[in-house]
Amino acid sequence: MIRLLVADDQRLAREGLRQLLSHEPDIAFLGAARDGAELIDMAREYRPEVILTDLRMPGMDGITAIRRLTAREPDTAIIALTTFDTDEYLFGALEAGAVGFLLKDGDPDLYLAAVHAAHRGQGLIDPQVTRRLVRRFATPPVRDGARELTVRETQVLRLVALGRSNGEIADMLGIAPGTVKIHVSRVLAKIGTRTRVQAAIYAYRSGLLSPDE
Secondary structure (H helix, E strand, O other): OEEEEEEOOOHHHHHHHHHHHOOOOOEEEEEEEOOHHHHHHHHHHHOOOEEEEEOOOOOOOHHHHHHHHHHHOOOOEEEEEEOOOOHHHHHHHHHHOOOEEEEOOOOHHHHHHHHHHHHOOOOOEOHHHHHHHHHHHOOOOOOHHHHOOOHHHHHHHHHHHOOOOHHHHHHHHOOOHHHHHHHHHHHHHHHOOOOHHHHHHHHHHOOOOOOOO
16 A cells, blocks of 8 residues: 655645545555645654645745655655646755656646656656756756767656656566666666656756657
């Protein structure tokens, strides 16, 4: 069972997440916090494996909560929930340690996929969010790390940047999921990133993908 907590200051959003996620047979929905401070308290009590949190909340915001939670419980996978009017929060959440980003009005199936991916240590980012991040925060391309990648590693990085899970990448490239995991680890090391989200941003900034792909 995946132990899951969520946080959002809007009651309807909390209820929507509860309705979507609490009926999944392999998800234990532990509760819903109203702000970052309550999320930290609930995380201390319930020890979740995956957290979905809004970024913009009154009091302690999602970024501060992510930073404190990842410092204390680095194995807890945190997925940030965002809207297109909160660009200024995205980069902060990325630096704080979020392993994935989802749109608050996004595809419910993507939410389920993101929870499962995060639990497997993979993380997932909505491709629309990746493009938004790139347009907002792009700097002149740096290709040094990309030049060190093999052809296969470059293929894997491109698919990671497009939001594909390890299983999907394995199917698309005709290789084993375990092999994909090894490639992802090598890619992260070569380009100097810690998470798939950071790798996705790197792929766009290095010119391996364009924001319109």
